[in-house]
Amino acid sequence: MKRVSIVGGGIIGLCSAYYLAKEGYEVTVFDQSAMDDGCSYGNAGMIVPSHIIPLAQPGMIAQGMKWMFDSQSPFYVKPRLNSDLIKWGLQFYKHANANHVEKAMPALRDLSLLSKELYQDFAKENDSFFYEEKGLLMLYKTDKVADEMFHEAKEAERLGLEVDYLTRAEVAGLEKGTKTDVLGGIHYKSDAHLYPQKFMKFLKKELQRLKVEIHLNTTVQDFIFDKNSIVKIVTDKGSFATDEVVLAAGAWSPTLAKKLNISISILPGKGYSFTLKDKDHKPSIPTILCEGKVAVTPMNNDIRFGGTMEITHTGDTKINQNRLQGIVNSINEFYPEMEVGMPKVEETWFGFRPCTPSGMPIITRDKKVVNLTFATGHAMMGLSLAPATGKIITEIISGKKISVDTKMFQL
Ligand SMILES: Cc1cc2nc3c(=O)[nH]c(=O)nc-3n(C[C@H](O)[C@H](O)[C@H](O)COP(=O)(O)OP(=O)(O)OC[C@H]3O[C@@H](n4cnc5c(N)ncnc54)[C@H](O)[C@@H]3O)c2cc1C
Structure with a gap:
């Protein structure tokens, strides 16, 4: 063979x-x-057929530019005079349009749904990695983000995914693990999660x-x-x-x-996570806190928080405390009962997402x-x-x- x-x-x-x-x-x-x-290993463990819109999308350049000037924002491009970064940026710009998104969505949906089926097969063999199908909650606090989330959810529905639109009270009814302070939420029924390690x-x-x-x-x-x-x-x-x-x-x-x-053309998108063990009042459903783009995943008795996307180079292994503070602030703003403090450097994990410009x-x-x-x-x-x-x-x-x-x- x-x-x-x-x-x-x-x-x-x-x-x-x-x-x-x-x-x-x-x-x-x-x-x-x-x-x-x-x-x-330290990622958020989400299996996300809901994520059908690629990072390169209309509006992302303008939003990214605004975030560049906020040290606690979820997205950042480390400015460098480097030909790989310039080429990546130009390609990103070329792809950030409606035509690309329209072609990308069904392709990502089909790949994702196939993957989820294969995860279901793995989970039938063995449940040591805590695979669960609780969907994904997208929680938001502002009208502006609500509009963006509605638009994305409508696209997902058009492509056949099951979506629930939740009021503040309905979010509280669904997320019984802890109190939430939100305007509303969207629940993608299609999604699942597991414990990556x-x-x-x-x-x-x-x-x-x-x-x-x-x-x-x-x-x-x-x-x-x-x-x-x-x-x-x-x-x-x-x-x-x-x-x-x-x-x-x-x-x-x-x-x-x-x-x-x-x-x-691939650049590392550095992101951080930290995992709390045996925390009281923790969320029970995988969630994205939309304004801060923070991922929250219950993993057996643990809870993991992840976020930030710093487009950088693989030599950049520093933990940026400002961006970590941005993640912590989001958690405390969305979950008033949680009281999460800054994790120590040794408790903070980082990883390099392999990001293509498309x-x-x-x-x-x-x-x-x-x-x-x-x-x-x-x-x-x-x-x-x-x-x-x-x-x-x-x-x-x-x-x-x-x-x-x-x-x-x-x-
Ligand atoms: C904070 C955060 C949260 C995330 N959450 C999610 C999530 O919820 N859901 C999701 O789907 N994805 C998530 N991701 C993204 C996901 O983790 C990555 O897309 C995925 O791990 C990439 O896997 P990979 O095998 O391509 O790369 P890697 O896991 O980086 O593996 C590449 C391997 O290649 C090896 N290698 C490199 N060069 C050489 C060489 N010259 N010789 C030998 N070996 C080499 C490296 O050592 C490495 O082990 C998240 C990422 C981050 C940072």
């Missing part, structure tokens, strides 16, 4: 490994880290069972070619022969692509390198879209009929 090498052992790499191994491929995963704390643990066990080889702390440095095929993966621990390569290196994907003479993931065969497939660029939805991505990667490599239309997921 063919050997497939996967570069990157985040959720996208591991889901790809899972479906490839099940199909009978001999799979090896390489990761530069110990695979225990990257972007796929526990899901990654489950996946790793499954891969062990399927005899997938995992090389931890092994950095992929280069590729050796025979004509237009990669024949060897070069790492800091030696070289490995291969028949197929999947590039799933998250925010680091452009550096590896450069080694292959391929240019891909807001669409890249799930495709390369046009020149015949045995190279990309699985990257999932930005804020990598957990949500991972099983479907893994399944599609397997279908691409094995030449099978592809489950969803991948036109929007090209390089």
Whole structure:
């Protein structure tokens, strides 16, 4: 059977490994880290068919410019005179229009719904990762944001998703875990959530069972070619022969692509989270606090808060206290009973979302390198879209009929 090498052992790499191994491929995963704390671990764990509108959308440039001047805002682009950032910004500008959003929405919906079905299959096998289907509450405090949320919800309904529009009292009736101070909310029934660290643990066990080889702390440095095929993966621990390569290196994907003479535009969108254990009066339903773009997820007895999107570089590992304060302020404004203080630096997690300027993931065969497939660029939805991505990667490599239309997921 063919050997497939996967570069990157985040959720996208591991889901790809899972479906490839099940199909009978001999799979090896390489990761530069110990695979225990990257972007796929401390995220908000939301599975979000509701998120059909990509980040690149009309109005985002104007809103982003306003947020740039507020140190506690949820979105920020670290200004640098850097060609990758300029290219990314120009591409973002090109995609932030109604035409792109109209094409992106059904593509994201179909990929998301497929992923949710695959999560349901995983959850039938094992419930160690606390998969639950409680939907997603979008809570807002202002008329302006209510209008934006209504518009998005109407689009979601047009695409067949089930949505409830809630008054302040109806929000209180649904969210019984804690008091909420809001104008109203929107409940997307389609969404689900899980505990990311526990899901990654489950996946790793499954891969062990399927005899997938995992090389931890092994950095992929280069590729050796025979004509237009990669024949060897070069790492800091030696070289490995291969028949197929999947590039799933998250925010680091452009550096590896450069080694292959391929240019891909992905920048890290740094975000933070912190998790409170055994907190009283905590929310029971996954929620986004819309004005501050803060994600709130109950995970078994824990509660996780996540947010901010700082478009930066992978060397930027500093925890920005102002932005963290922005998250904490939102929590206390929306949940008056919670009384959440600033987490210590050592209790604060950060991760780099792999953000494409179009807001669409890249799930495709390369046009020149015949045995190279990309699985990257999932930005804020990598957990949500991972099983479907893994399944599609397997279908691409094995030449099978592809489950969803991948036109929007090209390089
Ligand atoms: C605060 C926050 C909240 C989020 N909430 C959600 C959510 O609720 N739902 C959702 O769907 N998504 C969410 N996300 C996004 C999600 O976490 C990411 O999209 C996802 O984890 C990306 O997975 P990945 O496998 O592509 O990348 P990663 O998890 O970053 O994995 C890439 C791997 O490649 C490895 N690598 C890189 N270069 C090399 C090399 N040269 N050699 C070997 N290995 C290499 C890295 O070590 C890394 O382990 C959130 C993100 C953040 C930051």
